[in-house]
Amino acid sequence: MLISVEVNGEVVTWDVDPRETLIDAIRERARLTGAHVGCRSASCGACTLSLDGLTVKSCCLLAAEADGRTIRTVEDGRTPPEVDDIQEAFIAAQGMQCGYCTPGMVMSVRHLLAQNPDPSDDEIRRGLAGNLCRCTGYVNILKAVRAVRDARLGR
Amino acid sequence: MPASFAAPRTLPELLTELDGEATILAGGMTIMPLLNRGIGRAGKIVSLSGIPALRGIARSGDSVRFGAMATHSEIASDPIVAEHVPILATAAAGIGDVQVRNRGTIGGVAAYGNAGADYVTALTALGARVVVASRRGSREVAFDRFVLGLRRTDLARDEVIVAVEVPSTSGGRTAFERYFRVQGAAPTITAAAVLMPDRGRLAVGGATPTPVIVELGREFDLAATLDAVDEACAGRPFGDAHNPAPYRRAMARNFAARVLRHAREEQPC
Numbered sequence: 001m002l003i004s005v006e007v008n009g010e011v012v013t014w015d016v017d018p019r020e021t022l023i024d025a026i027r028e029r030a031r032l033t034g035a036h037v038g039c040r041s042a043s044c045g046a047c048t049l050s051l052d053g054l055t056v057k058s059c060c061l062l063a064a065e066a067d068g069r070t071i072r073t074v075e076d077g078r079t080p081p082e083v084d085d086i087q088e089a090f091i092a093a094q095g096m097q098c099g100y101c102t103p104g105m106v107m108s109v110r111h112l113l114a115q116n117p118d119p120s121d122d123e124i125r126r127g128l129a130g131n132l133c134r135c136t137g138y139v140n141i142l143k144a145v146r147a148v149r150d151a152r153l154g155r
Numbered sequence: 156m157p158a159s160f161a162a163p164r165t166l167p168e169l170l171t172e173l174d175g176e177a178t179i180l181a182g183g184m185t186i187m188p189l190l191n192r193g194i195g196r197a198g199k200i201v202s203l204s205g206i207p208a209l210r211g212i213a214r215s216g217d218s219v220r221f222g223a224m225a226t227h228s229e230i231a232s233d234p235i236v237a238e239h240v241p242i243l244a245t246a247a248a249g250i251g252d253v254q255v256r257n258r259g260t261i262g263g264v265a266a267y268g269n270a271g272a273d274y275v276t277a278l279t280a281l282g283a284r285v286v287v288a289s290r291r292g293s294r295e296v297a298f299d300r301f302v303l304g305l306r307r308t309d310l311a312r313d314e315v316i317v318a319v320e321v322p323s324t325s326g327g328r329t330a331f332e333r334y335f336r337v338q339g340a341a342p343t344i345t346a347a348a349v350l351m352p353d354r355g356r357l358a359v360g361g362a363t364p365t366p367v368i369v370e371l372g373r374e375f376d377l378a379a380t381l382d383a384v385d386e387a388c389a390g391r392p393f394g395d396a397h398n399p400a401p402y403r404r405a406m407a408r409n410f411a412a413r414v415l416r417h418a419r420e421e422q423p424c
Contacts, residue, residue: 001160018160018200019190041188042255043339054228054257060187061258062180064160065204108253129338130252 003067007032008077016063022056023047025063026073034074034103038132045131048104049073055111057130074103086110086148095144097135105131109145118153121146158198162205166317169206170290175312177201181224181263184255209262209317212236217323218284223262223316227251230261239323240281242331242347246273249333249342262316268302270393271345271361275302277331279366280347280358283321289314305364305393327351330417332410334361336397343398346410348418357415362388362400362407369411377415384411 004013007030014029021040026032026049035058038046042060049058050072078084086109089095096102105128112119112127119127124145125138133141161177163169173179178197180186189195203209209224212233219239221230230236230247237244250256250264250273264274265285283298287310298319301309310316327350334344344361348371355371357380367387369380388407394400 018158019197021187021191040191042184042251042258043188045252045254048254055254056258057254059191060183062160062183062187062200062202064162064200065180065183065202067162111253127253130254 001064003064005066005068006070008071008073008075014063018062018064020063022049022051022058022061022063022066022071025066026058026071030073032073032075035107036100036103038100038104043132044101045104045108046101048107048131050107050111055108055130074106084110085151086113086144089144089148089151090141093140093144093147095136095141096133101131101133101135105133105141109148112145113149113152118149119145158200160200160202162202164205164207166206166208166288169201169203169315170288172199172201173289173313173315174199179203179266179315181266182226182258182260183263184251184259185263185267203262203315214239215320218320219323221261221319221321223265223318224260225262227256227259227261228253231256239325240321240329242277242324242329242349243274243281243321245331246277246333246345246347249273252339255339261319265298265301265319266308266310266316268304268306268308268365269341270305270364271342271366273331273333273342273345276345276358276360276366277347278319278321279360279368280329280349280356281321281324282349282356283319285316286318286320287314288317293317295320299366299368302365324349324351328418328420330414332413332417334406334410344403344406344410346407346414348411348414350418357384357411359384359388359407359411361398362393362403363391364393367407377412380415381408381411384408 036046038044040059042057047059177199180202210222227247227250278298285296285301329349331347333342335342346359348357357369358366360366369383388404392400
């Protein structure tokens, strides 16, 4: 079935299978491989994308359901190694080890800081509750988010 | 059989798709993980995402009407909910995580009817009604009669939940508690107390296949109420490997005490 979606500002048309998930379409059709497939059960958050301005776990969303909607991915028009301040902070604080969860983390941090520019540690934890990291123990991830928060607020 | 996908735009269009074979897709937070694992069949998928009539939260007389596709995020942050059914906002805010709350819906949770699910217990205590539609017409069911057993509801294969209506608790006292082992996972026990000037109800979910209900008068004896919860849990035990039935039964009593004390504005234990 034909669907039309806006991905990172560009409108594309795909002929998708009715049972194809959005993460598969984004990775294989748009060749945007920043978002990862982790659990396929709406648990780990590695596949987090923004759909009409809200973060979603794209492994548990059919591509067909995104018809006519607006998607933003971790790339968001940037070409590697170009990164935003959040990605830079993750690198500086070493907020990753294997890095598999990082693209999903970055998406959640973008939304968290857009909604709440000055989150407390507890609010950061709640904002990232849908993104699992099995390497870091989250300490350096928290450091990275605090660093972006403080830099954006000029602290 | 090749799969098909339909995304009707209106309620009448939706009803024509519901032939008893269709798999209804709301937020997908329960069914998509199952389909991804190959559990359950979905030859004909009918999405509710494109139907504006199923969205929204609004006052409806003395009740609040939730469109079946109202998401947990919307319910957690809606000013009407905060004023008229605050325990539903509390329940919504505790479900899953940000991304899950952005997709998961009140209609989906009601249709799944899982033991101890946050809304299942809260809606039971609140005396909610479920509005259900099919080609055969529409009907309203009291929520405590809608959930029949563990993940078993009164919804027929050709029916869809259109809305959930919840009486306002404005002027009363209410409390909700969720007890969980791992953040993001389904709760072990949920408890809700609704104390209105003329009636009261306690619901405790998770220790039994469907919530334990204790009707409360204007005055009630705490110890006797907790004994009634305990007895009901003993009568139809429910448990799993992580949380066996005797443990759930003990926690049901504890969390019943917490919500009753909290609703009566006594010191929490």
